Amino acid sequence: xxxxxxxxxxxxxxxxxxxxxxxxxxxxSERTQGDFAKxxxxxxxxxxxxxxxxxxxxxxxxxxxxxxxxxxxRIAASSAEVGVFFTGLALVTGMIWGYPVWGTxxxxxxxxxxSTAIMFFVxxxxxxxxxxxxxxxxxxxxxxxxxxxxxxxxxxxxFSVTLFRTLHQGTTVVRPDAPIDPEFLRALMINLxxxxxxxxxxxxxxxxxxRMEDELEEAEAVSDFEIAGSGITAPRxxxxxxxx
Amino acid sequence: xxxxxxxxxxxxxxxxVLGFMLFGGLGDNLVYYLTPAEAxxxxxxxxxxxxxxxxxxxxxxxxQETEAGVTFVVTDGDKSIDxxxxxxxxxxxxxxxxxxxxxxxxxxxxxxxxxxxxxxxxYRSEEDGAYVPPTGTSG
Numbered sequence: 001x002x003x004x005x006x007x008x009x010x011x012x013x014x015x016x017x018x019x020x021x022x023x024x025x026x027x028x029s030e031r032t033q034g035d036f037a038k039x040x041x042x043x044x045x046x047x048x049x050x051x052x053x054x055x056x057x058x059x060x061x062x063x064x065x066x067x068x069x070x071x072x073x074r075i076a077a078s079s080a081e082v083g084v085f086f087t088g089l090a091l092v093t094g095m096i097w098g099y100p101v102w103g104t105x106x107x108x109x110x111x112x113x114x115s116t117a118i119m120f121f122v123x124x125x126x127x128x129x130x131x132x133x134x135x136x137x138x139x140x141x142x143x144x145x146x147x148x149x150x151x152x153x154x155x156x157x158x159f160s161v162t163l164f165r166t167l168h169q170g171t172t173v174v175r176p177d178a179p180i181d182p183e184f185l186r187a188l189m190i191n192l193x194x195x196x197x198x199x200x201x202x203x204x205x206x207x208x209x210x211r212m213e214d215e216l217e218e219a220e221a222v223s224d225f226e227i228a229g230s231g232i233t234a235p236r237x238x239x240x241x242x243x244x
Numbered sequence: 245x246x247x248x249x250x251x252x253x254x255x256x257x258x259x260x261v262l263g264f265m266l267f268g269g270l271g272d273n274l275v276y277y278l279t280p281a282e283a284x285x286x287x288x289x290x291x292x293x294x295x296x297x298x299x300x301x302x303x304x305x306x307x308q309e310t311e312a313g314v315t316f317v318v319t320d321g322d323k324s325i326d327x328x329x330x331x332x333x334x335x336x337x338x339x340x341x342x343x344x345x346x347x348x349x350x351x352x353x354x355x356x357x358x359x360x361x362x363x364x365x366x367y368r369s370e371e372d373g374a375y376v377p378p379t380g381t382s383g
Contacts, residue, residue, distance in 0.1 A: 011375025028369035033336065037367055051335035103360045109276050109297070118262060125258055132254075165276040165299070169346060179366040 006204045016194035023187035030184070039097040041187055046090040047116075047194035049152050052199060053083025054123065058151040061144030070214065071207075073140035076147055078206035080126050082199060089121045102167060111164035112157070119153040126150060136214070165193045277344050279320040283354075292349050298325065299344040299362060300373060307339060318354075326353035336361045 006225060020041065030037035042043025063069065071178075094113070095105035126146050133139035161170045172180050173188070277299035290296055300318035307316045312330040314337075319325075327345055339341065342363065347356030351377065 031368040031370055032341070032363055032366075034372070038366070048258070057325070087382070101336055101361065101363060103336075104341075121261070125254065128254065167276065167360065167362055169363060172365040172367065179368075181367060181369045183369055184367045 002209070006201065006208065006216050009197060009201045009204060013194065013197035016190070016197050020187070020191035020194035023190050026182075027150055027187045036101050037098060038181060039093055041191045042183075043090060043093040044085055044188060045191045046086045046093060048192055049086040049195050049199045050083050050090055050119070051158065052153050052196065053079045053086060053203070054119075054151055056203070057083065057126075057147040064140050064144045068137075070136070070138075070140070071211075073136075073143065074207050074210040074214070075203070076143065076201050077127075077130055080123055080147065080208055081206060082202045084120065084123045084127060085202075086195075087116065087123065088201075091116060091120060107167050110167045111160040112166050112168035113118075115153065115157045115160045119150075119157055122150050130168035136217075151154070247296065280318055280323040280325045281320055283325060283349075284323045287349065290349055292351070295346065295348045296325070297344050297346050298354055298356070300325070301342055302337070302339055312358045314359075318345070327356055328353055329356045329359045331357060333359045334361050336363065343378065 024038055024041040027038060027041070029035050030068065045152050056079040056220060057076045060072045060079065063072035091113075094116075099105040126143065129146055130139055160166065161168050172178065173185065178185070253262035277297035280298065280300050283290070283296070283298050298318065300320045303317040303319050303324060307314060310328070311329070314333055315326065316326045317324050318327055328350075329345060329347075333343075337359065341361055344360050344362050345354065346358040347354060349355075
């Protein structure tokens with residue numbers, strides 16, 4: 001992406017986050033939870049971005065396997081990084097929300113919390129895998145495979161509240177009767193849009209940075225090669241045997 | 245080789261951790277809590293002192309503060325169980341709200357030491373109806 005379009009996305013994201021924040025603050029108190037319910041305006045968009053980001057990593061992996069385009073690999077990698085960040089944010093905001101409302105910030109028996117934590121660590125593993133393989137093509141291939149396999153967790157996390165009995169509440173927005181008042185729904189939708197713009201900005205800049213890293217790596221590889229040729233001197237066998 | 249020396253043990257660790265989480269942790273907890281009807285019908289499987297989680301709605305007008313904490317009745321609309329909880333319940337604890345209590349049978353009632361509130365997925369503004377400020381015994 002061009003630098004200019006990234007800057008435009010940045011500005012839009014800042015404006016949208018400002019709007020989202022305003023709507024979140026102005027939203028009424030919730031009947032049962034009071035103002036604690038407003039944490040959903042950060043928590044739900046964070047979880048949405050995690051799903052979106054890992055979906056883009058999946059698509060990037062598939063595109064790389066088909067077309068071997070370095071751009072697809074860079075987008076997949078950048079998106080996974082952003083996804084890990086927002087998965088972490090969803091976990092942390094969930095704890096902050098859970099402590100006053102449930103009376104606990106974590107429950108080891110809850111399927112939503114456990115599956116989200118597993119998803120977080122698997123994608124941290126994806127990032128670690130990337131760093132452990134020096135060869136770009138091997139790295140891209142293995143990452144693509146892991147990025148595709150790891151995505152099975154996304155539906156598992158999403159449907160965990162439907163499949164299992166959980167402490168975490170069930171789905172609100174994506175169901176026919178959507179038991180949410182318009183003031184909350186409006187603020188939530190604006191924040192979902194705003195966070196999506198933040199995702200585009202983060203992933204866009206990170207992909208750009210990844211391209212620069214690749215260019216630097218290539219340039220260093222070339223210069224290493226020149227030095228390697230001139231730097232080798234013949235072993236001084238006479239002195240060595242003399243010492244022994 | 246950095247790849248093999250790092251990735252293979254890492255995959256091993258991940259598989260072990262996932263296996264533990266799925267079959268050790270979540271496996272036991274696939275049923276996160278029992279409803280009062282299930283707890284009553286499975287009474288024989290849970291002798292006094294055998295811990296499990298019990299989840300249901302707090303029946304209106306049954307909350308009573310005691311020296312140790314609070315007593316109330318949980319129901320699933322089918323069966324109801326008397327609960328004696330020791331400790332201070334969370335702020336949102338009130339009549340009609342969902343709770344998950346952890347403890348064990350003690351004769352005909354349930355003794356719990358952990359009480360968490362399980363609120364529902366509805367978000368309604370205060371103006372929609374009378375806002376009931378938390379009536380928990382905390383504070």
